[in-house]
Amino acid sequence: MTDPTPSPGPAEPVPAAPPPDPSAALSLRGLWKRFGEKVAVAGMDLDVPTGSFFGLVGPNGAGKTTSLSMATGLLRPDFGTVGVHGTDLWAHPDEAKATLGVLPDGVRLFDRLTGAQLLTYAGLLRGLDRATVAERTEDLLAAMDLVADRDTFVVDYSAGMTKKVALASAMIHAPRVLVLDEPFEAVDPVSAANIRDILRAYVADGGTVVVSSHVMDLVQRMCSHVAIIAGGHVLAAGTVDAVRGEQTLEDRFVDLVGGRRESEGLAWLRSSSASS
Numbered sequence: 001m002t003d004p005t006p007s008p009g010p011a012e013p014v015p016a017a018p019p020p021d022p023s024a025a026l027s028l029r030g031l032w033k034r035f036g037e038k039v040a041v042a043g044m045d046l047d048v049p050t051g052s053f054f055g056l057v058g059p060n061g062a063g064k065t066t067s068l069s070m071a072t073g074l075l076r077p078d079f080g081t082v083g084v085h086g087t088d089l090w091a092h093p094d095e096a097k098a099t100l101g102v103l104p105d106g107v108r109l110f111d112r113l114t115g116a117q118l119l120t121y122a123g124l125l126r127g128l129d130r131a132t133v134a135e136r137t138e139d140l141l142a143a144m145d146l147v148a149d150r151d152t153f154v155v156d157y158s159a160g161m162t163k164k165v166a167l168a169s170a171m172i173h174a175p176r177v178l179v180l181d182e183p184f185e186a187v188d189p190v191s192a193a194n195i196r197d198i199l200r201a202y203v204a205d206g207g208t209v210v211v212s213s214h215v216m217d218l219v220q221r222m223c224s225h226v227a228i229i230a231g232g233h234v235l236a237a238g239t240v241d242a243v244r245g246e247q248t249l250e251d252r253f254v255d256l257v258g259g260r261r262e263s264e265g266l267a268w269l270r271s272s273s274a275s276s
């Protein structure tokens, strides 16, 4: 009897992807992910150069979170490979994950711990000794402007404070690569500037940062490299200057992705506001 379940892979044969680049911090090859009928990531190849500050941008539903989840060991690809500094993530997950710090989308934290306890827990879980954990916990609380709330339960943190403590948890083991899904969402401008400074210094010291963001201006100013993705594909990737050319990144993004609507829509909304 044949299996009635359709295969979750590509509908048509695809050319074999080139091997992963071992010199890249992250090297994605032929990544596919399908949820039922929905193909979220459709054969993605992407190299994140070591020491780059890499922005991943794309419209809602482009496949950013799905591809970052597969690139960090949170979601198993249907097909494809992920190299982390040359280590095959899905073949050697412990080795590869030890070098990764991850801020996932919609992160669920152990929120019945205080901020200080959560960082301590994250550090011990990563195998650091107690003295190192204590020192780094203090440094991170100060860097994220959370010292005054160190003994507040995370469940009582605001959205921005939660984001900051999650980011600190991702950094406590000094990973070689930081993968951050929307790290600045809900974070106040002063904290965002502090976090940007921390990330820039980390990259200057040889670390690699991958951020997904919808804020083109921020990506253009902050990142050295960018990939524009839509429909689960990479539309353009390279240095920010090479990708945007003579345009702003935002204009280049809109040109590539399309989807601008003429503004005649929702006429009922305008007439309703005029008549009230």
Ligand SMILES: Nc1ncnc2c1ncn2[C@@H]1O[C@H](COP(=O)(O)OP(=O)(O)OP(=O)(O)O)[C@@H](O)[C@H]1O
Pocket: 035, 038, 039, 040, 058, 059, 060, 061, 062, 063, 064, 065, 066, 067
């Ligand atoms: N668990 C899931 N089950 C079903 N469909 C999913 C699931 N996760 C993602 N999808 C679908 O896959 C596509 C890609 O989603 P994904 O979250 O990766 O996009 P994104 O680029 O991160 O979007 P956004 O910018 O809105 O956060 C979307 O169409 C989404 O509906």
